[in-house]
Amino acid sequence: MFKDTDFIKSCDVPGPTKEAIRAIILYKSDVSPTDKVVDCGCGTGGITCEFAKRAGEVISIDTNPEAIEITSKNLEKFGLGDNVKLINDDGANALKDIDGIDIAIVGGSGRQLENILDIVHEKLNSKGRIIITAILVDTKVEAINKLKSLGYNPQIMEVNVSNGRVLDRGILMISENPIAIMTAQKR
Amino acid sequence: MFKDTDFIKSCDVPGPTKEAIRAIILYKSDVSPTDKVVDCGCGTGGITCEFAKRAGEVISIDTNPEAIEITSKNLEKFGLGDNVKLINDDGANALKDIDGIDIAIVGGSGRQLENILDIVHEKLNSKGRIIITAILVDTKVEAINKLKSLGYNPQIMEVNVSNGRVLDRGILMISENPIAIMTAQKR
Amino acid sequence: MFKDTDFIKSCDVPGPTKEAIRAIILYKSDVSPTDKVVDCGCGTGGITCEFAKRAGEVISIDTNPEAIEITSKNLEKFGLGDNVKLINDDGANALKDIDGIDIAIVGGSGRQLENILDIVHEKLNSKGRIIITAILVDTKVEAINKLKSLGYNPQIMEVNVSNGRVLDRGILMISENPIAIMTAQKR
Amino acid sequence: MFKDTDFIKSCDVPGPTKEAIRAIILYKSDVSPTDKVVDCGCGTGGITCEFAKRAGEVISIDTNPEAIEITSKNLEKFGLGDNVKLINDDGANALKDIDGIDIAIVGGSGRQLENILDIVHEKLNSKGRIIITAILVDTKVEAINKLKSLGYNPQIMEVNVSNGRVLDRGILMISENPIAIMTAQKR
Numbered sequence A, B, C, D: 001m002f003k004d005t006d007f008i009k010s011c012d013v014p015g016p017t018k019e020a021i022r023a024i025i026l027y028k029s030d031v032s033p034t035d036k037v038v039d040c041g042c043g044t045g046g047i048t049c050e051f052a053k054r055a056g057e058v059i060s061i062d063t064n065p066e067a068i069e070i071t072s073k074n075l076e077k078f079g080l081g082d083n084v085k086l087i088n089d090d091g092a093n094a095l096k097d098i099d100g101i102d103i104a105i106v107g108g109s110g111r112q113l114e115n116i117l118d119i120v121h122e123k124l125n126s127k128g129r130i131i132i133t134a135i136l137v138d139t140k141v142e143a144i145n146k147l148k149s150l151g152y153n154p155q156i157m158e159v160n161v162s163n164g165r166v167l168d169r170g171i172l173m174i175s176e177n178p179i180a181i182m183t184a185q186k187r
């Protein structure tokens, strides 16, 4: 496992996705060593590093060149990356050239979520899994509605985590912001 | 109502107790214009200002002289304070000289919670209410056990609030830390 | 204060709005004894009873006749209701005949939220407050967007409450479902 | 992955530990195919089944014979169990005969938590991990204090999950009760 603080960070790139969320995504993904994974909006590389350890192949995309750079640095820090391809492009564009996806993570989409899901749906293998994370309330509704319109039976889980600081005077709980995880599986 | 940002703050004094928690405390207190209220650990004055507006008399205590000062400033800012007495002392000590309490708020106690509750119990009117807030997990257990041992039927509510930032790109929810509110009423 | 369990309930009517949420709504409403309040979607009467105690006049509306009946029973149980008018109609319709609103609570709207907010906006006094509660994620987005389009500066707070059962073996926390509270004030 | 509803349940046995919590425990455990795992208080077998799939060897203990029976049924349902030993005994007693533990999960302890942790500490391999789940506030404090006194640097994470029901009228979020996860690693 990685600790949140293990990751190299940059002020201009969001992430890494926090530990509990990474754990839940990994679990829901049912990842296996032969899976082809796309991480759309790889940010700091929190999700990319987790799947690099467990999947066959990972393709990580981000519009922000700095995100690609910092994801690359984190992969290197953890001795990972041999099975990872980094693409600095818009997800909706980069996905056009990717086929046979087993697991598609959408951790960032700008205003392209519907487009990205259209292409992901097309490129996803049968039994393939889509996992979308959201920090905006709007994204939750948009993701669920789009997944429904594509014929999926989507699920949504919202997670509120707080972490303790174990002080001399007692245990002080500090909250993380709520994160929603929307998931769907292709028939 | 006050907004959280309405209060003058100081780096060295915790508080103010956040809006939702102030609202719940006010509601649970059933405060009326004849009530005598003690605010033990008044900090920034978040609770003191609320009760100054609604109670007959408020006595606010804090070991930290800066807390007394900043509470005083906030009362002044809101045009309140005529019915408020500020005491710079340990709660366990100051409470010895106070009688006929209708509502006792314990928002800070250091390691004196049991002592403070012993004295509060003695000085509390029949039908009087005790309200304790906790940011430490340990304080929750200590408060409930002490209230039970004093013969109360204590209640505990834990509140996790997140507030939205309404941005152009959507609604981003930001979490406050969890707060527990323990309450009891004298027979 | 009322306990959640104080209210008469019916299987076919949702509510009452839980204690912490009632407390926060009351606080945000800044209700005073001269205020004219509309409770659109009064359900079990949880909100209606609170405002009946504190406002000048309350008009409570529900499309469900059983909600009107049970709200009436709860008002009677608490010795309230002299200043309450109950209307069994769609909110969007009933609101057309109501003027000079100081506080509008929308606790239920079916698919009429935008219509209801259009009329509320028209009938709301200057400095009047709108408070919308939501259990659906979609309602949060719809409410915020509509309030923005009407020229308001809306706020949203999400509240996760858990209540303790104080057992011999310890304190067991039981969660309520998350509730969002959207608010806005007319200039 | 298992869904919560995949597990056979019994009214008299708590569990299964919910999906998000199982995911986080798995992640924090860093389980590998050679690990020896103890699940103290296996209940319905939620945790036992997860580790049976991923660890070398699992020993599951419960004082309640019905928990042992239902854990056995769930293992069978999922085609697992060849590497699992079930013991119907008190954890503090059964652990005395177990050596070389890599991962110790304590999901139930009655009033024996301190005793159980004393023995777990003794039997845990270097680099071994202890994971305790708590539904009682008291257990959080007890676990952290005991782990500290045994020389660990314990961590605590509290998780509040809500799951969506995707309805025609929108997304309704339903809360699970809060769960705390306390972890520590032997040097």
Ligand SMILES: Nc1ncnc2c1ncn2[C@@H]1O[C@H](CSCC[C@H](N)C(=O)O)[C@@H](O)[C@H]1O
Pocket: A013, A014, A015, A016, A017, A040, A041, A042, A043, A044, A045, A046, A047, A048, A061, A062, A063, A064, A067, A089, A090, A091, A092, A107, A108, A109, A110, A111, A112
């Ligand atoms: N349309 C799009 N295509 C590709 N990347 C996008 C995008 N819209 C937003 N993003 C990227 O999505 C990222 C979201 S932050 C992701 C954090 C990441 N999961 C981690 O664990 O580190 C940002 O870096 C942003 O640049």
Ligand SMILES: Nc1ncnc2c1ncn2[C@@H]1O[C@H](CSCC[C@H](N)C(=O)O)[C@@H](O)[C@H]1O
Pocket: B013, B014, B015, B016, B017, B018, B040, B041, B042, B043, B044, B045, B046, B047, B048, B061, B062, B063, B064, B067, B089, B090, B091, B092, B107, B108, B109, B110, B111, B112
């Ligand atoms: N034994 C004690 N007696 C009096 N005050 C105490 C105390 N132990 C801690 N305190 C005070 O308790 C305060 C807790 S912070 C309270 C914040 C306050 N409710 C607000 O809304 O602003 C601190 O200012 C601290 O100095």
Ligand SMILES: Nc1ncnc2c1ncn2[C@@H]1O[C@H](CSCC[C@H](N)C(=O)O)[C@@H](O)[C@H]1O
Pocket: C013, C014, C015, C016, C017, C040, C041, C042, C043, C044, C045, C046, C047, C048, C061, C062, C063, C064, C067, C089, C090, C091, C092, C107, C108, C109, C110, C111, C112
């Ligand atoms: N368009 C509409 N006009 C009026 N009432 C409506 C409505 N759409 C839904 N409702 C009503 O809104 C209610 C929501 S439940 C409200 C619970 C209430 N706040 C309490 O504390 O008891 C339901 O009773 C439903 O019948």
Ligand SMILES: Nc1ncnc2c1ncn2[C@@H]1O[C@H](CSCC[C@H](N)C(=O)O)[C@@H](O)[C@H]1O
Pocket: D013, D014, D015, D016, D017, D040, D041, D042, D043, D044, D045, D046, D047, D048, D061, D062, D063, D064, D067, D089, D090, D091, D092, D107, D108, D109, D110, D111, D112
């Ligand atoms: N001292 C002790 N030794 C062993 N089991 C115990 C115990 N005290 C409590 N338990 C057991 O701990 C269990 C807690 S419920 C555990 C649920 C389980 N993690 C799951 O996923 O299904 C109960 O079945 C209870 O019988």
